[in-house]
Amino acid sequence: MKVINMKTTKKLTALFAAIAITALALSGCATNASNNTDAMATMADQVTVTDAWVKEPTMPGMTGMFGLIENTGDAEVVLVGGSSDIAGMVEVHEVTAEGQMQKIEGGLVIAAGKTATLEVGGNHVMLMNLSTTPAVGEEVTVTLKFKDGSTLEVTAPVKSAAGGDESYNENAEMSQMGN
């Protein structure tokens, strides 16, 4: 069951955008409002998140969010990070060919019409400095942040998952993970 709860955020974003445009238009500066040709369409507006879930933490203080991020628009979007009530830091991570995890420099680019798959062992949204350990079946809210500053709130259930355990350290720890 996909959990999308973006309506409120989207509406507010759109509302603020509309207000901003109106204000700028009144002051005669509308052309500078945004790099987008269509000032209304933020990156968050053209993104749909489905099948989002958060992994039950298997390492202290950190976990990942996974799912599908579809860019339904006709311009690329870039996911640069996010925030969450339960995490001190939210970053977009990739797993290198060597199995090491690292932040994606410049963010995760999703071309127009494409879907990015966030999956265990691959790209994912990393939740760090957890203030609480979310339990299986709880729902975690993560606000995704895009390069243009727009945001999208995603609610994802916590599920347990084996395999694909990530390593932040050297290879010694990887073998310890049993993968």
Place this chain on the structure above:
Amino acid sequence: MSPNDNTEQPTGEPLGASASDSARRVSRRHLLIGGAAAGAGAVAAVGIGAATGSLSSQSDSDNTGSPKNSKEYESAAKLFGEGTVSPYGKHQAGIVEPNPLQANIRYAAYDLLPSTDRNAIKRMLRVVTGDIERLTEGRGALADSEPELAEIPANLTITVGFGAELVRRVNPNLVPDWLAPLPAFTRDQLDASYSGGDLMLNIQADDPLTVAHAHRMLMRDLASFASIRWVQSGFRRAAGAEPAGTTMRNMMGQVDGTVNPDPEVDEFDGLVWETAKAGWLAGGSAFVLRRIDMLLDTWDKVARSAREETIGRDLPVGAPLTGTKETDPADFEAVNSLGLPVIPDFAHIRRARSTDPNERILRRGVNFEDNGKAGLLFACYQVNPLTQFVPIQQRLDELDLLNQWIVHVGSAVFAIPPGFKKGGFVGETLFG
């Protein structure tokens, strides 16, 4: 088999029917069977190649009779593996829907971990519901490491039941009085490894791999909340093997399940489905599972006539000994030339019957065969086992010649919560 796919019946023709044979009868069912075996060439010949799926460019059938790849099967007709059953509704799926029920069944019982309190039970049920919703649609569950195995739903249903302990942990005031081990029967030889449980999953599908994957997924998700207590697998005939509505035969060869309330005919509310007076269980049911070992080695030595008298029905069609058709009502007054009852006093159907119309149950037995044992996973639904199943079983326990060849070795009772809507979760009424 799809519930709606019962208009055409297999002709019984050998599977190796030639292309021209297949073309003669344009029946979806026939094409599904004959067409697949005869290869894509035969299918294309009768013009339904594009019915579903794609007849891909890879399907370079050489007309030798064996399909090269799955795409050729896909092109034949709707496959029963594609069939889905909605998990939503007033009642949970898997009890009267789909009809006919699926070929494979797995009952799995779990014990809640000590830490699984009311809040955890709620979280657990939400996770289970999410899995049910996705898997029955033919989609991998969230965090499914083998989502490809979910792609063939094969009419999958997953029915959830609660033992007394689960209900007690949520709200001790909501435990129905019947939700407890059944009163002991004198002949019972119960094994704890087939009895009891706090949570029960009944997973049914027309494909055994679908059942296995669904259970694997649920088992992983339940690991934080519960430990497995027992698993019992059973089977009916394979999907499409016989006409829809055919009464099952058990491992003793008997037609088993003839007299059964019919949702098309009988009022199920108050008989099978709990009513408003059951509170949180309204729309749900009371479920009893009995594992019955059959002593087939000694049964095999019994003459056919004696086997028929043991049950009170004949073996060829399951007709009562006083009738000729399965559906004929049994005449318990009829006597033979010696003045003896045609259906003996010790016969199973005489002992099981009741004149009280409320003393009926919806039977859902399936066969099992594992670890050198064979028998029946007798299952039934009702509103109150103490007033429906128990009096029937007490009569059988007291006298039933069939007892010579059967032993009840497992027993469990579960409350089956009502169905749920999209956005809800199974068992939500328990949380008020």
